Amino acid sequence: MKCLFGYLCIITLFILVIYGTVLAAENSGTTLAALTDVQKYNRAIHIMAMLLVGFGFLMVFVKKYGRSALTATYLLVSVSIPLYFLKESLFSTVNSVDVIDKLILAEFAAASLLICAGAVLGRLKMGQYILLGVLFVPFYAFNEWIVLNGGLGLISGKVIDTGGSIVIHAFGAIFGMCVAVSMTTAKEYATPIECDDTSDRFSLLGSMVLWVFWPSFCAALVAPADVPRTAVNVILALCGSTIATYFASIKMRGKISAADIANATLAGGVAIGSTCDLALPGTAFIVGISAGGLSTFGFAIIQSWLTNVTRRVDTCGVLYLHGLPGLLGGIAALFIASGINIAAQLTGILVTMVIAAASGLVSGKMLAQFGRKLEPYLDEEEFCE
């Protein structure tokens, strides 16, 4: 049954992508435009490094679930990118968007999906990650269409979210949280998530790869003349959150937590997303410091409290790395972006939260129909040897 679903899934993708072939007809025209596109391509490759090596290894912190986490990463990316392309091909006017822009938008969807999957990591069977991807992408695209492209006419005005603090990070985190709410079992709640020296070092590798390429994520679709400034803002925000994480971790826990260092250091990148091309460098640094402090507070204080209260597990703490800092970034835009449409920005944030929550709850219920891992956070059940 599981396999049948899988094969159907492949075949569907396969047939639909065929329809998508029209995009091949596009041609980049003049050389200067072509060079600009190749530069976008470079950033697209950087983002791919974030998706696979970055998100993948960040999740390897679960000691006995490393092979599964990496395999799940592979599958989530490989399902979501063709699916998003499909949507672009079916629902967009041909040539309305450049093929390289489509690729980058598809990568954004994959990033949001990986964030979402982090919340339930270790508790889905491998095939269910694929299903999660199939469920997630349409909801993600629907929200993106409403919030950024004026879909349904719900939001009248521009929502400021260049690097996706709202539609990528907050959306993915809230969706994931709600999937976790729908389907966390008592056994999963009771099972501790183990780490060791080696899983921590792998996790820090993932973290660093994300840090390094984050400027390319935020500047992916920015005009060439704005790329350097955007990059500097993102780097200063990341420096700010890294420094803040260290001090906050020591202050709140007494000692440094490797998990804080691997995660909250990146909160500056999440929060500067919305305004990465608009903020002044000093402001970016402040946004980063705030986000790092907030995120560490989330991991050190809120997480254990919320886990106990709700008896629900957010495996990777995506609420604290992507959720809260993402919302912080979306709201910070109100103070940073001059001439911002405040109503549009707030509606955009609200709509994103509602769609993410509702679709996450529904998706969680659906996923739960397809059975569960017997033993959470363990490779053995599904891997040979």
Added chain:
Amino acid sequence: MKCLFGYLCIITLFILVIYGTVLAAENSGTTLAALTDVQKYNRAIHIMAMLLVGFGFLMVFVKKYGRSALTATYLLVSVSIPLYFLKESLFSTVNSVDVIDKLILAEFAAASLLICAGAVLGRLKMGQYILLGVLFVPFYAFNEWIVLNGGLGLISGKVIDTGGSIVIHAFGAIFGMCVAVSMTTAKEYATPIECDDTSDRFSLLGSMVLWVFWPSFCAALVAPADVPRTAVNVILALCGSTIATYFASIKMRGKISAADIANATLAGGVAIGSTCDLALPGTAFIVGISAGGLSTFGFAIIQSWLTNVTRRVDTCGVLYLHGLPGLLGGIAALFIASGINIAAQLTGILVTMVIAAASGLVSGKMLAQFGRKLEPYLDEEEFCE
């Protein structure tokens, strides 16, 4: 004696590269051309990441041979690139090819050599990897000259192989298989190759680095305007093989194999090589699915059968990751590339197979003259501490 050979090897390289200095005289001319070259340079760096981090760590799956695998990778790259440059300097008209194109061609040779070395990994002494490189590069360049540049007038017509499915992947794999055939010992055949959690995670790291930068490998020498489309094709092919690998692995083995996930996921990149700039995206996705399925079939079914029958060991299974998918890609071009010269394409494939097999067998015999590791797949023999 071993050391003497090494020093001679260095000195030879050294003297010959001096002759190669003429290439420094080249100048990139106009700014637009210079910018285009810098973009090629970026892809050349991406390929270098594949060669060292990608191929290197993919081979770390052999648990107790990690330091050796990485050292061998370093040496194979460091010998083959200057050697190929040398050949370019001695046998090509000056300025006939841009210096950055030469670098990329040299990296292609290094990639093919690393594939070849994968077949006998763990069974050569470190100095023999260097010797393998010295033997391999001239044969590789000879085949490349015949198949792609009309050498000897053997092939009258264009062979379609932009990303090297035939001349890089299939050539390297067949050469390596034949080296293995020439020199596998009974002891090596009997020794199991051990993995563990950590070696698997390192291997998946290598795999992901290859996946991420594969578009730059295929698009390395493609014109700027064609880069985005080529990249999308390669990414869709990789998505296809990744999804197919998961389902095929489950189907054929009952459980997922981390080795399948680390290797067969990449088969889409191998197979789309020949037609990466020509295929439609939907076709690329199909090619990827087919290659992933074929490669997993190779690892799960053919490998153990062939190993038993021939009593020969292909350490990394390069026949199944690079050999069969490479041939698949070369043949797929017959259906994908419009106006293809069928005779030329088939002759190109055949010539590549013959040259690779013959030169591999000869090279294996020569390598065997220089002694062997006493204990296969172990670092200790050659590393201190």
Added chain:
Amino acid sequence: MKCLFGYLCIITLFILVIYGTVLAAENSGTTLAALTDVQKYNRAIHIMAMLLVGFGFLMVFVKKYGRSALTATYLLVSVSIPLYFLKESLFSTVNSVDVIDKLILAEFAAASLLICAGAVLGRLKMGQYILLGVLFVPFYAFNEWIVLNGGLGLISGKVIDTGGSIVIHAFGAIFGMCVAVSMTTAKEYATPIECDDTSDRFSLLGSMVLWVFWPSFCAALVAPADVPRTAVNVILALCGSTIATYFASIKMRGKISAADIANATLAGGVAIGSTCDLALPGTAFIVGISAGGLSTFGFAIIQSWLTNVTRRVDTCGVLYLHGLPGLLGGIAALFIASGINIAAQLTGILVTMVIAAASGLVSGKMLAQFGRKLEPYLDEEEFCE
């Protein structure tokens, strides 16, 4: 007290960077210039990969100090980059340098700081790495100003040092050595530094990431037309040092040392720095071979001798990877660069050595005032779990 210092440090940074916001006003003008800047941006990202993943993981060779080494790397980078920006904003005429050039210069400072920190790795408390960064950057910038920008009128003529053999590598190594001299304790001298299979493989990962992106480090600020040639020189130098390291390691130790392979392989990149855009490829290869041999000689022979004689510990052996090869590179320029101002070059090297040594000694004394780790080379003291 330690925390107080930290918070003051953040607040100072924070206020000062605000002043730095003027740089946001810059605008890249025409498209061709913008495209050139985006290409520099790409190299800046490559350098960031070297700083975090490269230097970070290279230092993970200390088995039980991996989480600390990576956290320290994060903090050193996050402190030095905003600090250097600050200096640029306060002491440079606005718009005199492009924002992307500033970023790259800041990354150079961070690289030099990481080299410096390698000498005392495992013996500072985490907060002291931050303090080390705060002390280091002004001295580094002061030396850079004197040697490369004619500060104080001390050097009349151009010092050849495109890729920073002198001002980045030798400066950082000598500074670090002198910090180590000021503050190595008897206990630290007596404590062995342990490695294992896994720490070695992580260290080789860092090494390979440095190797791969080294051409972007050297070519970061080079004109587009010179990038390909520079890259080829750097790659040939690295190939040369890699081959030489293998033979020298075997020759001098009887067996291969994984530490030699992880470190001395990079010496070619260090040494070609000064003349990376001027050397002929054959010369670059020779420089690389010499540097690899010299560096391996340092690790295999000088290190144990010097450690015993001085009873001081250089944890990562930065003198042998960055110090000696850096000086070699600076001196090699006398023979390689035509029309070089010999007096200026020699004065530049001398001034760098003097400033680095003096400021390193002073900084070491200051750092020692802030207490010390009780147990060197161990994560446990400062990390939870």
